Amino acid sequence: MSGPRRRVVAAALAGASVVAGAAVPAADAAAPRVVTVRGVAAAGPARYDKVRVVKVGPRRAKHVLVLVPGTSAGAGYFVPDAQDLVKRLKGWQVWAVDRRENLLEDQSGLDASRAGKLGGQGLFDYYLGWIGNPAAGRHFQPPGTEQTSFARRWGMKTAIGDLHRVVRAARRRGRDVVLGGHSLGGTITAAYATWDFNGRPGAADLKGLVFIDGGSGSQPISVADARERLAGIAQGSPFNDLTGFGLPWTAGVFAATGSALALREPGAASTFASWPPAPTSLLAPVRTTNAAQLGYAVDADTGPKSLALVQAHLGGLAATGDPRPWVDGGQASLRRTARAMNGIRGVDGFAWFHPLRLSLDAGAVNGGVANPAQRALGVRATHGRQARLPIYAYETSLGKGRVLSAARALARRARVPARQVRLVNRSNRDSHCDPIFDDFATNDFLKTVLPFLRRTA
Numbered sequence: 456m457s458g459p460r461r462r463v464v465a466a467a468l469a470g471a472s473v474v475a476g477a478a479v480p481a482a483d484a485a486a487p488r489v490v491t492v493r494g495v496a497a498a499g500p501a502r503y504d505k506v507r508v509v510k511v512g513p514r515r516a517k518h519v520l521v522l523v524p525g526t527s528a529g530a531g532y533f534v535p536d537a538q539d540l541v542k543r544l545k546g547w548q549v550w551a552v553d554r555r556e557n558l559l560e561d562q563s564g565l566d567a568s569r570a571g572k573l574g575g576q577g578l579f580d581y582y583l584g585w586i587g588n589p590a591a592g593r594h595f596q597p598p599g600t601e602q603t604s605f606a607r608r609w610g611m612k613t614a615i616g617d618l619h620r621v622v623r624a625a626r627r628r629g630r631d632v633v634l635g636g637h638s639l640g641g642t643i644t645a646a647y648a649t650w651d652f653n654g655r656p657g658a659a660d661l662k663g664l665v666f667i668d669g670g671s672g673s674q675p676i677s678v679a680d681a682r683e684r685l686a687g688i689a690q691g692s693p694f695n696d697l698t699g700f701g702l703p704w705t706a707g708v709f710a711a712t713g714s715a716l717a718l719r720e721p722g723a724a725s726t727f728a729s730w731p732p733a734p735t736s737l738l739a740p741v742r743t744t745n746a747a748q749l750g751y752a753v754d755a756d757t758g759p760k761s762l763a764l765v766q767a768h769l770g771g772l773a774a775t776g777d778p779r780p781w782v783d784g785g786q787a788s789l790r791r792t793a794r795a796m797n798g799i800r801g802v803d804g805f806a807w808f809h810p811l812r813l814s815l816d817a818g819a820v821n822g823g824v825a826n827p828a829q830r831a832l833g834v835r836a837t838h839g840r841q842a843r844l845p846i847y848a849y850e851t852s853l854g855k856g857r858v859l860s861a862a863r864a865l866a867r868r869a870r871v872p873a874r875q876v877r878l879v880n881r882s883n884r885d886s887h888c889d890p891i892f893d894d895f896a897t898n899d900f901l902k903t904v905l906p907f908l909r910r911t912a
């Protein structure tokens with residue numbers, strides 16, 4: 456990167472927060488805003504003992520839906536759904552939790568892009584173009600395993616401790632709180648409701664539970680399996696590697712940069728596809744636009760099976776064109792999907808560094824029933840019988856019956872009246888992220904959770 460260009464990028468990165476902050480009118484009740492909540496003391500430097508929360512909705516709301524993201528996901532991907540909900544739910548806010556691991560990310564280039572101060576090629580070079588390019592200038596410096604070894608202990612205990620601080624903040628001034636989560640966030644929701652806070656169940660803080668294609672079944676991992684996986688985490692990276700490249704951050708960076716390019720230079724030829732290291736599994740058989748590249752990789756019919764955790768029904772490639780554009784035709788528009796993935800200033804829709812320990816501990820939650828693996832891992836989700844709360848659960852094709860089965864089991868265990876249990880089966884229609892990415896007109900999750908939430912108010 457030349458001297459003049461480096462100075463332009465640096466200025467854009469430095470000024471991005473001011474410009475981006477001015478882009479949304481403060482009077483808009485549905486405009487997202489980010490606050491920081493102090494977390495619990497945990498492994499690692501004290502600067503990571505906090506979480507960010509994206510708040511959407513009127514400040515004087517009496518009811519709060521707190522949403523927890525799933526595996527390798529960030530709070531930003533809830534923003535479009537949150538805006539749709541608060542527009543239709545009088546007196547509600549939605550709070551989306553951005554877990555502490557997301558503090559390891561470098562959002563500076565994305566913020567400059569969001570502010571319109573950094574072009575597509577500059578953004579791509581900052582995050583990916585430098586790889587294999589010894590002449591690259593200033594760029595993203597991902598932390599290595601030695602720098603982040605403390606995250607091997609960022610498990611369920613840490614996540615629940617941080618979430619407890621968020622729920623406590625949401626309950627201030629007498630507000631009611633409904634807790635929900637997508638995918639692994641559903642498991643964390645079940646863990647919180649059944650967690651033992653010094654003899655008091657987490658359910659005592661809540662007015663209802665929302666499981667979005669996630670939850671906790673009744674088949675815990677064995678102690679032997681837990682110990683074997685703990686040993687593996689102790690020897691390797693603390694983080695999940697969705698792409699299999701040995702670089703855990705790449706899936707999040709691919710999504711963040713790809714969605715930024717799709718939003719800001721949608722009709723330009725795909726920058727990602729022209730990058731030599733780009734995985735062929737993500738590339739279309741023809742030259743595409745930036746928008747079409749994102750759509751092809753995320754659509755349930757064309758994206759690789761390994762990325763089922765981020766897929767929805769978007770549409771398809773146009774029949775003609777060079778570069779080939781994308782044509783909406785599924786349940787989710789490409790633009791809304793890109794908005795959810797790209798997020799807002801400082802917070803995108805992915806977790807670039809997802810702790811393996813958190814996913815391991817999730818296997819011991821067991822619907823709030825004590826088991827040997829909980830003792831081995833320090834999980835305290837033992838109050839399943841005390842989680843007597845209204846329950847909503849939504850299942851897609853990825854759930855394969857497990858999500859609704861887990862919700863039924865929790866309802867039986869806690870003796871929740873049948874009239875307070877709402878189960879929605881869309882396993883023959885939706886992919887895992889359709890409830891998150893779909894436009895309101897085609898989003899059955901939003902349409903069915905709205906009456907459930909109204910009844911809890």
